[in-house]
Amino acid sequence: MGWISTYEGLPHTTVKSFTISQQAGDWYISCSYEIEPQIREKEFDYVGVDLGIKELAILSTGLVFSNPKALKNAQNQLTRLQRELQRKEKGSNRRNRQRLRISKAHRRVSNIRKDATHKATSYICKNHAVIGIEDLNASGMMSNHKLAGAVADSNFYEFKRQISYKALRYGSDVVLVDRWFPSTQLCSCCEHKKPMNLSQRIYSCDRCGSVLDRDFNAALNIENYARRAFAVPGHAPDNRSHAPVEVSIEIDVISCLGFE
Template identity: 50%
Template sequence: MKSIRTKLKVNNKQKTILAKHAGVARHAYNWGLETCIKDYEETKKRPSAITLHKRLVAEVKSQNPWYYEVSKCAPQQALRDLERAFKNFLTLPKRGFPKFKKKGKKDSFYLEGSIKIIQGNYIKLPRIGIVKTYEILPSVPVKNVRISKRAGDWYISFKYQCQPKTTPKKRAVIGVDVGINTLATCSDGTIFANVKAYKQAKKRLTRYQRRINKKELGSKNKAKAIKKLAKAHKKVADIRADALHKLTTWLAKNHSTIAIEDLNVSGMLKNHKLASAIADCGFYEFKRQLSYKCDCYGSKLVIADRFYPSSQLCSHCGQKQKMPLHKRTYECSNCGFTADRDFNAAVNLENYVLH
């Protein structure tokens, strides 16, 4: 299974239709959340998504004719999303109680049915029509799509079945140590620099935020300033994602087995001095991308035990010694071996697979 997300090239009429779908989905979600809260207070029971949809048709849809201007999938899936949000809250309370959705924040909706890709960069959507995409889409059957708005632009995403595409490998095993100073150091000596997208854009983002604070609440100028800040944040995320995609694609395409550490990212973020730099690296996204790309290119991903001391072991003789974070060079007290600490850790991860 492979997923794709690409930007839609829409005209003003299509923008209006997409906004209507997102509005109905948001209205259904908020109505469902309000109904669940009221029902639980009265009966100590929460209605299911199916029950909510039946009540939506009887109580809401008949009184709001604009519901009939969009696909029925939008409100249906919104109620399913609400049900999943409640389940996530019950199983993982840290995720928090479901919140009401605001207009203009994470607008999205779901479609299914007669969806068809036409001539590579056109896709036919129910109740919307034919929409052009900026990228060429694969010629595959599509069952459902999710359309979302991000920084003023509309995007479409969907999953499709694909066969693993095994590529010729240049190296059997490679160890990869990810870090803050360098995004990744490999056991073959290859180093990928950290783009530090947020750090480079921090001053600009702060300046945009100050401009928003000075604008009058509810004014058009404030809305324009908010949109400008959103676009700046999107650019930061896109730069970071691009660097991670290039790294993970290179690893998965050219290596049979890739060894990485099982990093405790949530624990690392508790270090307030390094939290911003750690978040800017995108360690979780690196692991997620590498995992699905290894499946696509016929590679194997090995994740070392969380407590495996890759930074403390000598990759030459196996001696273990303490390595404080400020010390960037590994100097073995047993055999005298000297190497950059990240490269030493990467070689140890390769050895973890070999031995």
């Protein structure tokens, strides 16, 4: 292939592996390498992260990461392209070209989602020493048809994966909250428990009178869970091994010559 120019500089290190792949008509090189963790001072000791359906993530510090608007637009475009495909004659060149357009649109949706997730997880891992996050059973939620689209969109699995490796990179600890922990049903002030159905967006406590946004209340409960996990000796997970962390990056080689 010869030399390839990259838009962003690469780290001066030995690459462990290369993977070359083709997606939607374009070529990619993905390489993985080891880097030294960048342990840094954190602004916050604890944070609870509630992964939303409406929002990307809500933090117990009050910060909200919204789903990007571009995602919705790209999805509308995808729906339109799909409809147009139905009208193209089977086996025709027009139909093949339309297929390529659709896969490019799919890739765009996935890139927008990935970008938003990367921004949120980097911020969380750089600025918080202990991160509580729900160990969501995403596949279980996927089987519920009403939720499926929204859940796939919110990218739960990818979010958790990024938090895990970035926590190693920046020296944070991750507490995975038990999937049966009733984070939405508890009052984050007094721990009173009451049933909450999906349509209830506000948690109002019958015992202490607290009134909180549903997801923010859940994030606070997750933070409390993480604090308790650290209060029990021997239960604190320790990610701070200071060992090199393996990361992988993807390089776009659209302009690469000689590949057909």
